Amino acid sequence: MKISLIATFFFFFFLGFSSLVKSQTDSCTSTLNLTGIPFLTTSLSCQSVWxxxxxxxxxxxxxxxxxxxxxxxxxxxxxxxxxxxDDGKMVGSSSIVGWVPAAGKGVIKQYYLGGTSPKDCLPDKGALKVANExxxxxxxxxYxxxxxxxxxxxxxxxxxxxxKGKLPSSSNYLLSEHQSETSRLLDFGTGESQCRPWFSKPDQTGWSNQKHQEPSDD
Structure with missing residues (x-):
């Protein structure tokens, strides 16, 4: 009887663990089932970019x-x-940044990355013409x-x-230094994504920091 109970416990434990892992993953073979995206998602091209x-x-x-x-x-x-x-470096680029507080509404903003400190990465600025964020x-x-x-x-x-655990404050929306970053070249025609092919040295400027840069994982 005791063996049966132990076996049952481990069965449901691993079943729950498997479900948790599955819930945390996404892939290009997955069908998106999202409520709240303001456009159709059925015919999107897909790439694992990082x-x-x-x-x-x-x-x-x-x-x-x-x-x-x-x-x-x-x-x-x-x-x-x-x-x-324009060149694969952060300084001078425009970025879309988003987060969802544990208890609250999600936030998505465009930033202009004008320098190496948080005060140089300005929210609600940038050259991207975006809508439906x-x-x-x-x-x-x-998502x-x-x-x-x-x-x-x-x-x-x-x-x-x-x-982790350091979301931008609603008082100024300044970004903390990132935990990790990477640069990729994406061919929107073929869908091929490559890691940093346009320059040989790691980007040491802007929002990035060399020790936090991600090596190629292509």
């Missing part, structure tokens, strides 16, 4: 100058960000969605995740 942080990027060109994006990432009680850069928390993941008005998105993309 494997070590489990960042998934979905996108679609819906008109000649209109693109939909959804960035999916684990919800670690931190902000997540996607930036569009939304961030959702579902099954232990964040950062927005519509971008441009003929062709800049292919040099920057991704970042903030420090």
């Amino acid at each position: 494997k070590s942080q489990d960042f998934i990027l979905r996108y679609e060109q819906i008109e000649p100058s209109l693109w939909n994006f959804i960035l999916s990432a684990p919800n670690t009680n931190s902000y997540v960000a996607i930036g569009f850069s 939304t961030i959702l928390s579902q099954s232990s993941r964040l 950062l969605a927005f519509r971008l008005n441009t003929d062709q998105p800049k292919p040099r993309l920057i991704y970042a995740v903030g420090p």
